[in-house]
Ligand SMILES: Nc1ncnc2c1ncn2[C@@H]1O[C@H](COP(=O)(O)OP(=O)(O)OP(=O)(O)O)[C@@H](O)[C@H]1O
């Protein structure tokens with residue numbers, strides 16, 4: 548079977564995972580590569596050459612490890628250009644037995660997608676939230692039920708055409724066909740949330756380098772998404788500028804080594820040493836001062852994310868609280884700060900988990916090294932790829948649509 552390839556093109560790094568979907572539904576990761584990337588700003592491509600080079604490097608490393616050629620990739624996308632539309636559509640079941648078939652769901656999905664999008668928008672996902680069968684709401688799978696009227700409520704996710712084209716172009720220039728573009732926080736949600744959390748209501752915050760992506764899941768599906776144009780890189784930059792550190796790389800080191808999202812957790816007498824800008828001499832400052840700067844920016848990020856969630860009107864539905872993931876969630880005390888900002892909601896850190904098929908020690912080691920918040924999107928992309936494969940084992944999306952059109956056409960001609 549063809550391998551699955553996940554490509555998370557982030558503001559700080561490109562991550563490529565190559566995996567096999569086993570017959571029992573388990574995913575076996577056979578290769579991975581991570582390359583630093585400077586071609587994006589706030590999840591948007593600003594330098595095609597640098598982005599292509601980072602993709603090539605990550606894919607090359609993953610491919611050498613896997614020792615299998617790859618041609619297609621599931622690609623993550625995010626940013627301020629992402630928008631959502633709530634839609635409801637209805638079809639009538641006219642067959643004599645009134646039994647709902649898979650084909651009716653395809654017909655309903657097609658109906659939902661009949662929306663006039665502006666020419667600069669592209670449809671990314673049609674996520675069916677629930678079916679309504681003859682007025683009965685909350686049906687997850689109506690196939691096999693009898694009804695005359697079948698409705699569906701869906702969330703359409705759209706992206707800015709040019710932003711998506713630029714991502715596609717980078718992937719193509721790196722030698723891969725973008726097989727599917729997937730909303731990143733939607734993918735991360737598959738990797739770090741439990742099905743129960745997604746059912747009862749949960750907000751996911753993926754704190755990346757350039758953006759913090761928000762996704763609210765409710766009744767098992769995505770209910771809301773938004774993006775805050777701030778992430779861990781803004782924290783590092785504050786540290787760099789406030790303490791006049793010799794280089795951004797040195798500031799990143801200082802943040803990772805001594806950083807904390809809650810200043811009150813750091814003793815007053817601890818000192819941090821670093822190289823100073825210009826003089827290149829060792830300087831020392833109280834660690835408490837450093838963490839105050841970090842906390843201020845992290846608080847701002849959380850407050851902005853919380854304001855977006857509140858505006859969606861879903862705060863009171865978050866029974867499972869908030870889950871923080873992405874590299875930015877690695878800062879100590881991040882969950883604790885979250886508990887302060889998100890009022891009474893429970894907060895935890897989300898680490899991607901994947902049921903790996905442990906064929907040998909290599910696979911087990913590899914799975915452990917990607918079990919970090921920064922890999923949530925890439926692992927989630929694999930899980931979405933696996934779901935797609937299991938739903939449609941032998942066909943690509945185009946083939947399926949084509950088959951559906953042919954069937955519909957034949958039926959038209961059969962009518963008396
Ligand atoms: N151990 C750590 N402690 C503190 N911050 C960390 C740690 N590890 C990573 N980060 C921060 O996480 C951020 C990168 O996270 P991630 O890899 O999820 O971003 P990305 O996917 O490249 O970016 P984006 O999703 O915004 O496009 C950086 O700002 C980095 O400083």
Ligand SMILES: [Mg+2]
Pocket residue numbers: 555557558731753755756873924
């Ligand atoms: Mg990311």
